Amino acid sequence: MTTIVFLHAHPDDESTQTSGAMARASAEGDRVVVVYATNGDHGDAPEDLADGETVVHRRRVEAEASAQATGTQQIVWLGYADSGMSGWDQNDAEDALHGADVDVVAKQLAAVLDEEDADVLVGYDWHGNYGHPDHVKVHHVAHRAAELAARRPRLLESTMNRTRMAADRQARLDRGEKVDWDPSAPMDDGNPLGSTEEEISWEVDVSPYLEQRRAAVRAHESQGDTAWMRSMPDEEFATMFGAEYYIEPGRTEPIEKGWPFRPPD
Template sequence: MSATPDNPTKSTIVFLHAHPDDEASQTAGAMARAVAEGHRVVTVFATNGDHGELPALGLGEGETLVDWRRREAMASAEVLGVQRVAWLGYRDSGMTGWAQNLLEGAFHGADVDEAAARVAAILDEEEADVLVGYDWHGGYGHPDHVKVHGVVHRAAELAARRPRLLESTMNRDLVRGFYEATLAAGEADSGFNPDGPMDDGNPLGTPASEITWQVDVSGYLPQRRAALEAHRSQATDIEFMLSMPDDFFAAFFGREHYIEPGLDPATRPSMQLGWPFSG
């Protein structure tokens, strides 16, 4: 459903995510909103999530964790309305410094041009208008997330028709506000500090002053919650998110943040409220 002279407001949007469940926690609101507004949404997963958590009740006979996580990803896509799910098939690289970083087939070690060419082929098939990846350090430094950043930039260059490129990020200032509010309310300090070193030693996400777009997705919180619930096997992160009080969940997930590369930060206003997903 690419934009055309007869249909200028509808876009095809391709999201490249590192692992199944990343779409639920990072871009589910924009995905659900885009579908509701008539756009075509495609999700591409770089890895199979094969270093994720095993489901609490165990796997079925003959079933692998990859089978399970792919099924969860399809359930998430269904509740979000995603029209196509594609897989690059790389192995999950694990966190920074893990032995899995160096395993054959791990996304971390993949040739950027090869991976980007596979993404570009999907962009061409879809005549994509918009391609969404991650910021320069993948939000929190996970090797596969960092890899997504380089791959989407190269894929945009290789595509027959260059798409608009956006980078999903986390608003460090917003997260800091939540962190400070929990401490002020007397909650025990969890030790999580968005200004502290994440997996790669850098702070979380991006300062608000460096973010291009803030997207209102507050009308799609039920879809966000359902997408997270589809990935319940990944209990450490997912259960924390689902256990948030409703008002905290709404405040945290009611906005998403994106960087649009190529715009001069010196001449654009910081963090505009808008909808950047039209081609």
């Protein structure tokens, strides 16, 4: 059995980025742990919040439902506040992840890695896919925690295949379809989305787990920014979410189709 720890910035990030690998690992008998760096308190407040219920409470409930969908065995909360997008006032809040000391957060994560005797740790690429301050911090925290852990885990970075998305966009434009979104356009930090295929190490086939992926996305129904994913037609959902992409720092070989969620050699 392999123990895989997935570090995510906010509750719902796991559903859109790594839920396929999480479901596949669970189905194959591995132990899956998800660590949320923040409580997602700056997410959308649903209209049906009960008296005394908070956004944080609702998002925890939704995270648990997502874990049920993917077979995740353990959820850990590091307890930081959502920092908001680049330039927001929340960036400078006292308890925001953005301003937290990397070593302090990494020690918290390393304690989880040690307790779980983790074989693999999954974080984000260098700019957190689209530049969100919390996602960028996750990148640095994951790298530092891997160094601090008593037994260094195999480190992978979740990313998005910009080359593939740009090609799909162009094909749709060539068919005369209207496409408003461009993955090569500047995102929150001014950089384009994700990574080029030349930068990516692994393409992971998760197509047999699309039902679990969709259930994980739908679990976070309070959040409006993923509503378009929840309502996506099956064929389009399969095209977008049938594969996941990961960078393995230090690996120089071209992108490979495979399953990198194994202990380091």
